[in-house]
Amino acid sequence: MKEILLIITQFTLASLVCCLADRAISGQALWTNRSYCFNCGHPLAWYDMIPLLSAPMLKFRCRNCSQTFTSVPEWLFFEGLFPLMMLTIPFQWSPAYFLHFFLLFLAREDSQKERAHTDIVWLLTPYFLFFNEGLAHDEPVFILLKVFFLTLNFPLMYLQKMGVGDFPVFVLAAIMFDGVAFTNFIFTSTFSTLIFVPLMIKKRKMPFLPFLLFSWIITELI
Ligand SMILES: [Zn+2]
Structure with missing residues (x-):
């Protein structure tokens, strides 16, 4: 159970940090109520923000305006490889x-x-x-x-x-x-x-x- 929680935490943290970085580098406020598409402003539903899974389900594009928000290599690295590598480092x-x-x-x-x-x-x-x-x-x-x-x-x-x-x-x-x-x-x-x-x-x-x-x-x- 502890391991499952740790896995979920790592994938969620990686996704959250990426979201904050995207906002910071786009000049947006870091903490806002809802995540939204930077291109069209369309608010994201909860099922558009599931770490690791939502991006490929959306084919890496905004549901509303079809603007690409990430690439496959970026998704693999930031939402897949990074949390996996973090799981090999003992938490402290x-x-x-x-x-x-x-x-x-x-x-x-x-x-x-x-x-x-x-x-x-x-x-x-x-x-x-x-x-x-x-x-x-x-x-x-x-x-x-x-x-x-x-x-x-x-x-x-x-x-x-x-x-x-x-x-x-x-x-x-x-x-x-x-x-x-x-x-x-x-x-x-x-x-x-x-x-x-x-x-x-x-x-x-x-x-x-x-x-x-x-x-x-x-x-x-x-
Ligand atoms: Zn959009």
Whole structure:
């Protein structure tokens, strides 16, 4: 029974966070009474908001105006893969655990509009810098490696090969993960991005934050 409740909670939380991210990045109020289509304003019925199930039943389109509200890869990742991966991480009342949902929020924003409120990450970094032991256990060579990688981001951002919004997430990863885990994180995010490039060809720009979130959880599982 506890397991079923946990499964339902994870899928519902993922769906709720995605809904809030969609509203935030569209400039809508985060908390309103009813969910509605951003295109035509049509209010959603309860059966249009069932986590994981409603989107495919609606063929990923608004019931009223037929505007697409999500894609199959997005649905698979945000409403399927993310809650499934979260089920493999033991639940705990800790900022590091709930950080996953904040990263989900940012990843969803990036996926929807190719930008995200990642400035908020800067507000979190002092907390994790002081209360996380990832850096404390690092050997000097790994600290140098992290500094080198983060410095490498600047020319990439200047050349617009990497979004400015991805940088704070890399800084947070450098704080949260020890040297070996951070190296895993970089490799996983790079390779997962390369694998999924063919799925993103319709988009003008590749949203990178979903891959960082995926790699974040994979790194923790390793
Ligand atoms: Zn609509």
